[in-house]
Amino acid sequence: MNRKFGYLPILFLLAAGCPSTAPGPDSGVGPDGSMQPFPDGSIADEDHDGLCDALEVMVGTDPGSDDTDGDGFSDWFEYVNRMGPLRSDIPERDIFIPMVETPEASVSRTFTLEVRASGEDFAGHFAAFDAGDPLGITAADFITGIEADFADPPENVGMVFGEMGVFGGVTRRTVLGFELGMAYGDQPPRRCIRAFPFEVIIKSSLGRTYLREDRYLLILPVGETTRTGTWCMPTEVLCT
């Protein structure tokens, strides 16, 4: 999975059916359709969602609403993650793992897979991706590890290295369970919603990938949901 934000292809596709509103003199759109900074050097972002007004006009979202489709996920987040900022039925909610931003908060998820093996090892890994966070924080700052949790039947596994996330010497048809752990830790609360993309990967010692699943760690302020809370601003306002 490539999490390098693919703005240009998205912009091209959406712009082909838009814009419904013609760029005006104050829209930040130049005569050739390019995005232009405003005279004072700033970029207008009326709703403070991280997408500039001009880009919102181009893609069809509402420059006056940080959540055009009203699904609880900000226009910026849905746009950069290709989740349809004009469709409230996506993203699918089961890809999110919510966690409250308190020092004692922790969550876990189990990933299971069935393998047919003849003595190889199986190991769990994760990869964290750029989340546009102003402090450079990623899911890796919250993930505490992937442990080798259970095997069924257990006698098909030669050795379990739990905290290393490895089942060693697996034979025959076996169900393996890996547990992903996350904790908020001692980071200061920001009182705004953030989502950090990452991927869980299970590979064998023969190099074959058996499982690869995308998830987002969803950090929520105390007492808030995606419906009631405000999303954090990304590193910079996106306008191209």
Ligand SMILES: [Ca+2]
């Ligand atoms: Ca905006």
Ligand SMILES: [Ca+2]
């Ligand atoms: Ca939305």
